[in-house]
Amino acid sequence: MPRYLGYTLGDESVPVPPPSPDLMQRMGEFVEEATKAGVLVMTGGIGPTAMGAKVTLADGEFSVVDGPFAEAKELIGGWALTECRDLDEAVEWTKRFLAVLGEGEARVRPVF
Amino acid sequence: MSDARAATEAVFRVERTRLVGGLLRYVGDVGLAEDLAQDALVAALEQWPADGVPRNPGAWLMTVARRRAVDLVRRDRVLADKYALVAPTLQSTSSGPDEEALDGDGIDDDVLRLVFVACHPVLPPAARVALALRLLGGLTTAEIARAYGQPETTVAQRISRAKKTIAQAGAPFEVPTGDDRAARLPSVLEVVYLVFNEGYTATAGDDWARPELCFEALRLARVLAALLPDEPEVLGLQALLELQSSRLDARVGPDGAPVLLADQDRRRWDRLLIRRGLDALARAEARGGRGPYVLQAAIAACHARAFSVDETDWTRIAALYAELVALVPSPVVELNRAVAVARAVGPQEGLDVVDALAATGTLDAYHLLPSVRADLLVRLGRVDEARGELVRAAGMTANLRERDLLLRRWHDLDGTAAPADET
Numbered sequence: 237m238p239r240y241l242g243y244t245l246g247d248e249s250v251p252v253p254p255p256s257p258d259l260m261q262r263m264g265e266f267v268e269e270a271t272k273a274g275v276l277v278m279t280g281g282i283g284p285t286a287m288g289a290k291v292t293l294a295d296g297e298f299s300v301v302d303g304p305f306a307e308a309k310e311l312i313g314g315w316a317l318t319e320c321r322d323l324d325e326a327v328e329w330t331k332r333f334l335a336v337l338g339e340g341e342a343r344v345r346p347v348f
Numbered sequence: 349m350s351d352a353r354a355a356t357e358a359v360f361r362v363e364r365t366r367l368v369g370g371l372l373r374y375v376g377d378v379g380l381a382e383d384l385a386q387d388a389l390v391a392a393l394e395q396w397p398a399d400g401v402p403r404n405p406g407a408w409l410m411t412v413a414r415r416r417a418v419d420l421v422r423r424d425r426v427l428a429d430k431y432a433l434v435a436p437t438l439q440s441t442s443s444g445p446d447e448e449a450l451d452g453d454g455i456d457d458d459v460l461r462l463v464f465v466a467c468h469p470v471l472p473p474a475a476r477v478a479l480a481l482r483l484l485g486g487l488t489t490a491e492i493a494r495a496y497g498q499p500e501t502t503v504a505q506r507i508s509r510a511k512k513t514i515a516q517a518g519a520p521f522e523v524p525t526g527d528d529r530a531a532r533l534p535s536v537l538e539v540v541y542l543v544f545n546e547g548y549t550a551t552a553g554d555d556w557a558r559p560e561l562c563f564e565a566l567r568l569a570r571v572l573a574a575l576l577p578d579e580p581e582v583l584g585l586q587a588l589l590e591l592q593s594s595r596l597d598a599r600v601g602p603d604g605a606p607v608l609l610a611d612q613d614r615r616r617w618d619r620l621l622i623r624r625g626l627d628a629l630a631r632a633e634a635r636g637g638r639g640p641y642v643l644q645a646a647i648a649a650c651h652a653r654a655f656s657v658d659e660t661d662w663t664r665i666a667a668l669y670a671e672l673v674a675l676v677p678s679p680v681v682e683l684n685r686a687v688a689v690a691r692a693v694g695p696q697e698g699l700d701v702v703d704a705l706a707a708t709g710t711l712d713a714y715h716l717l718p719s720v721r722a723d724l725l726v727r728l729g730r731v732d733e734a735r736g737e738l739v740r741a742a743g744m745t746a747n748l749r750e751r752d753l754l755l756r757r758w759h760d761l762d763g764t765a766a767p768a769d770e771t
Contacts, residue, residue, distance in 0.1 A: 237563035272456070273362070274570035277620060317620075319563070321486070324358035335403075 239277070239347040240326035242333065243315040244340055248284055248304065259337075266336045270318070275329060279316040317347065352397035360389045361486050363406040368483060369458030371413055372521055378465060378483070379511040380417075388413040459484075460523045460575045467536040470517045475510040476539045477546075482507050484571070485543075485564045495561050496546065533576075537585050537641065540568045544589050548596075559596055566593050573628065580637025583628050587645035590625030591652050594618040605749055610657045622652045643672045662691035679710040687720055695727035715744035719754060726761065735761055 246252065255263070270276035285303035292299045316333070320326040323346070330344045364385060371381035388409040402408040466480040481487045481495075489507060493500040524532050547561025566589045573586040598616040601607050629649050632642045647668045654660040669685035682705050690698020702721050711717045722737035735758060742754040
C-alpha cells in the first residue's frame with residue numbers, strides 16, 4: 237500500500253512548552269481515530285539534537301559530532317507513517333493532524 | 349480547479365464509510381444511505397471549491413445528507429412510514445451544520461453495523477465480497493470490476509441485487525451480540541480473507557497478484573481489529589494478513605513470475621508489517637485464540653521469524669498444521685503438513701503423509717500433490733519416479749506460469765534439483 241511519512245518541522249532555538257494535558261488528550265483521540273481507520277501504521281517523536289549525534293564520512297574518514305547541531309534550522313519533530321490510497325488522502329490526514337496540533341508546518345512525502 | 353476537487357474527493361473517501369454507516373442508522377436502507385452519501389458529495393463538489401472545505405467536513409456531509417433524506421421522504425408518499433420512523437432524529441438537526449452529527453459515540457457501531465450488513469449470510473459469498481468492497485472498502489464499482497477482471501455491469505448488478513436481497517430479507521441493521529455475533533463473525537472474516545486471497549493469487553486476468561485487493565483487505569482487517577479488539581480470530585486474521593502482505597514484493601519476480609517461499613529474498617520482506625503481524629498474533633494468543641486464523645497466522649509467523657528455509661522452525665509448523673487440520677479438516681492443509689513434516693523429520697515421513705493423502709483420492713485433480721511428491725522423491729533419490737510426477741503435475745495445472753515452473757524442474761532433474769515448497 238502506498239506509504240507516506242508525515243512530519244512536523246521545528247526550530248530548537250524556539251523553546252516549545254510541554255504539551256498540555258488537553259493537547260495530549262486530543263492527540264490521543266486523533267491517533268485512535270487514524271488507527272481505527274486502518275491508516276496509521278507507526279508514529280513517534282524525535283528527540284532534540286542535544287541527545288543525538290552527527291556522523292559524517294568524507295575522504296574515507298568518519299567523524300562523529302555529538303549534538304546539539306546549532307546550525308540546523310529545520311528539524312524533524314514528530315512523525316507518522318501512514319498507509320493511504322494516494323497523496324490526496326495523506327494530505328487530508330495531515331490536515332486533521334495539524335488541526336489537532338494547532339499551528340505549525342507539516343510535510344508529507346511518499347515512502348518507497 | 350482540479351486541486352479542490354481532488355481534496356474534496358479525498359475527504360469524501362476518508363469519510364464515506366462512517367457517513368453511509370451513520371445514514372443507514374437513520375434511513376434503514378443500504379441503497380438509500382449510499383445514494384444520500386453520493387448526493388452529499390455532489391453538494392460538496394459544488395460548494396467546497398468556492399467556499400473552502402468546512403472545519404468538520406464529515407459533519408457537513410452528514411448534515412447535507414440528512415436534510416436531503418428529509419426532503420426525499422417528504423416528497424415520496426410511499427415512504428411515509430419511514431418518515432414517521434426517522435422524522436424525530438432528522439428534524440432535530442435540520443437547522444444548521446451539525447457538529448454532533450458524526451462526533452457521537454455511535455461511529456464505531458455505525459461502521460460495525462455496516463460490516464455485518466455487507467457480510468450478511470442471506471447473500472451469496474460473491475455478493476458479500478462485492479458489497480463489502482463497495483460499502484467499506486471505498487472502491488468504486490469500476491475499480492472492483494477491474495480488480496476482479498469482470499465486466500463492470502456484472503459487478504454493478506451483483507451489488508444492486510445484494511442491496512435488494514438485504515432489503516427484502518428485512519435484515520435487522522444491528523451489530524449482533526453474544527452468540528449471534530459469534531455465529532455471524534466467521535462470515536465477516538471470510539469475506540475479508542476472500543478479498544485478500546483474490547489479490548494474493550489472482551484467479552483471473554494477466555497478473556499473478558493484485559496488490560490493491562490485498563491492501564484493501566488488510567485495511568478492512570485493521571478496521572475490524574480496531575472495532576473488535578477482543579476477538580481472537582479477528583486479531584488472528586489481521587496478523588495473518590499483515591504477515592502475508594509483508595511478502596508481497598518478494599513473491600513476484602522482475603518478469604512478473606511467481607517466486608516461491610523457499611526462493612524469496614527475505615531481505616525484501618517488509619519488517620514493519622511483520623512486526624505488526626507478530627504483535628497482533630501475540631494479542632490473539634493472549635486472549636486464548638487457537639482458531640483457524642490464529643493458527644494460520646502462527647504458521648506465517650514461523651516463516652516471518654526465519655531468515656532462511658533452514659532456520660525455519662519446521663517442527664512447530666508441522667504441529668500447527670496438525671492442530672489446524674484437526675480443527676478444519678482439509679486435504680490441502682494436510683498436504684502442507686506433509687511438506688512441514690518432511691522438513692522437520694525427513695522426506696520419507698513426509699512422503700508417508702502424502703501417500704496416505706493420495707490414497708483417499710480427494711486431491712486427484714490437484715497438481716500440487718504430484719508436485720510435492722516429486723520433491724520428496726528427489727530427496728529420497730528416486731529421481732525416475734519424480735520425473736513422472738512432475739510431468740503429471742504439469743499436465744494438471746491450467747496456469748501457464750506454474751506449468752513452466754514444473755517443466756523447468758523436470759529439465760533440471762539430475763538428482764540435485766532444489767525442492768520447492770508451497771508459496
